[in-house]
Amino acid sequence: MPPPASQAHVVSVALSDRAYDVHVGPGVRARLGSVLPAGARRAAVITQAGVGWTVDSGLDQSVFTVADGEEAKSLAEVERLCGAMSQAGFTRSDVIVAVGGGVVTDLAGFVAAVYHRGIPYVSVATTLLAQVDAAIGGKTGVNLPEGKNLVGAFWQPHAVLCDTETLATLPARELRSGQGELAKYHFLTGDNLDALDLDALDLDERIAAAVRIKAEVVAADEREGGRRAILNYGHTLAHAIETAGRYDLRHGEAVAVGLVYAAEVALRLGRIDSERVAAHRRVVSGYGLPDRLPAVLDDDELLALFGRDKKAVDGLTFVLDSDRGVDVVVGVPEPVLREALAAVR
Numbered sequence: 001m002p003p004p005a006s007q008a009h010v011v012s013v014a015l016s017d018r019a020y021d022v023h024v025g026p027g028v029r030a031r032l033g034s035v036l037p038a039g040a041r042r043a044a045v046i047t048q049a050g051v052g053w054t055v056d057s058g059l060d061q062s063v064f065t066v067a068d069g070e071e072a073k074s075l076a077e078v079e080r081l082c083g084a085m086s087q088a089g090f091t092r093s094d095v096i097v098a099v100g101g102g103v104v105t106d107l108a109g110f111v112a113a114v115y116h117r118g119i120p121y122v123s124v125a126t127t128l129l130a131q132v133d134a135a136i137g138g139k140t141g142v143n144l145p146e147g148k149n150l151v152g153a154f155w156q157p158h159a160v161l162c163d164t165e166t167l168a169t170l171p172a173r174e175l176r177s178g179q180g181e182l183a184k185y186h187f188l189t190g191d192n193l194d195a196l197d198l199d200a201l202d203l204d205e206r207i208a209a210a211v212r213i214k215a216e217v218v219a220a221d222e223r224e225g226g227r228r229a230i231l232n233y234g235h236t237l238a239h240a241i242e243t244a245g246r247y248d249l250r251h252g253e254a255v256a257v258g259l260v261y262a263a264e265v266a267l268r269l270g271r272i273d274s275e276r277v278a279a280h281r282r283v284v285s286g287y288g289l290p291d292r293l294p295a296v297l298d299d300d301e302l303l304a305l306f307g308r309d310k311k312a313v314d315g316l317t318f319v320l321d322s323d324r325g326v327d328v329v330v331g332v333p334e335p336v337l338r339e340a341l342a343a344v345r
């Protein structure tokens with residue numbers, strides 16, 4: 001049975017003819033049948049064996065299981081899924097239902113974007129990371145051997161169900177990784193959003209608040225022409241750590257260190273004061289996340305990787321905090337970046 005309305009939050013992503021709702025709460029996966037596109041005939045459920053949650057669309061449904069882990073995000077898997085859906089006779093009158101974390105919602109969303117030139121999809125997000133980030137906003141795609149998310153499309157879901165009941169069975173490390181993305185939202189506000197005290201909220205409310213912030217940013221800049229880049233707060237160092245790949249930090253853990261680092265950079269540029277840096281450390285450690293850089297990564301390597309970041313079209317580019325909020329800063333001087341690295345060692 002769907003949970004009572006009082007237990008679930010519904011956040012709208014206001015994208016005119018592609019607007020959709022995100023439902024956040026315990027058990028909201030039971031709402032699947034009521035959020036499917038009108039007239040959908042069959043459902044292709046895409047999931048991973050390790051997800052451990054099933055859904056009932058109420059339609060004639062076929063389940064397509066992809067490999068566990070990030071390996072599933074490949075063009076080979078897209079071809080395999082499209083082939084299997086074609087053999088099973090799926091058409092544009094049907095719907096894809098993604099059930100899982102960010103790997104599944106990115107992959108299934110991309111299959112939805114390209115199968116028969118685009119069919120609707122609904123995401124049932126079962127990890128914290130997917131609920132506060134990956135499943136919201138229509139960025140879909142897969143990896144290439146040359147790098148992560150290098151092939152993709154903006155393709156908005158028809159609805160997203162963030163079932164917080166699924167978080168109870170999430171491995172502790174996976175939960176922590178999601179908390180890194182959640183920590184990011186403590187410092188983000190959109191143009192029309194009041195500063196939020198996420199500390200004062202319980203987990204479901206925090207997730208809904210994060211979704212609300214993301215929804216507003218996405219609605220203002222769906223294709224990342226500008227403002228949407230603020231959602232990459234903390235990610236420049238995080239991507240460099242992940243690309244260097246010699247240290248076992250999950251994405252959200254790397255983002256946590258990246259948030260503190262970005263604060264140290266902003267401090268040195270006179271954008272924020274030391275109290276605000278302390279607030280970054282407090283939020284990150286409040287989630288039990290790391291605020292220091294692994295010693296195995298040296299400054300020269302990290303500096304080189306900052307220059308290869310997708311945002312770095314005009315010198316070393318960072319998303320940085322200020323008393324007016326977070327925005328994109330180009331041409332950050334190298335000595336500042338080196339000094340700030342020392343502050344997170």
Ligand code: GLY
Nearest residue numbers: 133137139228231
């Ligand atoms: N994960 C960043 C974005 O959706 O723009």
